[in-house]
Amino acid sequence: MSQFALFKLALIFLTRVPVKLSGSVSDEDINLSSRYFAMVGFCVGLCLAFSLWVIAYWVPMSVAILFTLGLGLLVTGAFHEDGFADVWDGFGGGWSQQQKLDIMKDSRIGTCGAVALFILMMSKYQLLLALSEDLVTLLFAIVIAQTLSRMTATSLIGKLPYVQLDAQSKVKPIAKDLQSTSRAILYASGGIVSLLGLGLSAFSIWHMLGLFVTLWLTRWGCQQWFTRQLGGYTGDCLGAAQQICEVAIYTFCVVSVL
Template sequence: MGQLSLFKLAVIFLTRVPIKLTAPVSDEHINQAARYFACVGLCIGLFMALVLWAMSLFLPFGVAIVFTLGASLLLTGAFHEDGFADVWDGFGGGWSRQQKLDIMKDSRLGTYGSVALLLLLLGKFQLMLALSENLAALLCSVVLAQTLSRVSATSLIGKLPYVQLDAQSKVKPIAKSLNTQCRTILYASGGMILFLTYLLSLVSIWQILTLIVILWVTRWLCQLWFRHQLGGYTGDCLGAAQQLSEIAIYTYCVVSFL
């Protein structure tokens, strides 16, 4: 499968954009497509920034942010948010590893997941609203959050063993390994975005270094959490890691830019 097809597969995997692939897709193709997850995150971030900027021209910022978050959920099908809620349901409601996996596979949303999802969306809204005092900083934060959070979550692949789910699992197939080339492209994609924001004088070198440390710590904590709860990770865990990394980026941007 060519590089363009791999990028299309990454778009299909992470969004609801109606793209078709004529070639059959294997698990190995999904592993290879993971190299472009950050690039897809960049596209999502640019889309959100465009919607937010357009809405802010004639709507209060609070309303514009709600529409932007809604648009992002429609674009991605709430893919990562679903994983985030499932993780909290499973980890909060299950005692054994198997119980947790069974709860995470259940299509119903429980109390833990509902409360966690509510707090997640409220947190995003409040952090983005706080950044609205500086429109350039807000738009920059949105692009960085969508791109770098996917770098952080995807980089967990291979750091922990994949916890095999049965054939009735409701989750999609996921990437289970990253070779050196995939990992290099993934990190390079995130690095290019950081370098571009530096060239545009949107962030300083110290802000970039601090953000990298924060993302590393967030990923490390997620890794410890997943290892303690499951002894590995599932697709839902990667979704939760992406959402937690996104919140960490917004939080740092609020502290850094304001």
């Protein structure tokens, strides 16, 4: 596949955007497309930030943020939120590795997943509302959170063994390997987007360095959690890591920037 085709494949994989891709897709194509997951996050972030900016002209900011969160769910099909809920259901309700995997594959949501999902969405809402004191910083925080959270979650690929699910798994096939070139493109994407925001918001170079340290610690925590629970990761784990990193970014912004 060409690089543009790989980007479109990444867009199809992570969102509900109606993009057409001709030809068949191999496992290797999926592996290679993961290099553009951060760029897909950047596109999603731009969409959400622009939507919030427009909606906020017509309704109070609190309502605009709520509508923007809903739009984010529509654009991504709640793909990552579904993984987050499944992880909490599996880890909270299973004892053995197989029990946890079986629960995570169940399309129904349990108590642990429902409660965790409620806390997740409320956390996003309250953190974004706190950031709304500075509109430019709020918009930049949304863009950078969508970008860097996907960069960090994708970087887990290759750091942990993939826990193979059976053929009845409801999750999409995921990238199971991240080549050195793909990892470099992934990190470069996140770095470039971060640098673009400097000077346009309240973020300084020291804020960005602190944010990267926060994300590294968050990724390390997710690695330890997934290893202890499953001995590796699944697609649901990557979705959960993305959501956790997104909240970590918003929290860092509230604590350090405002």
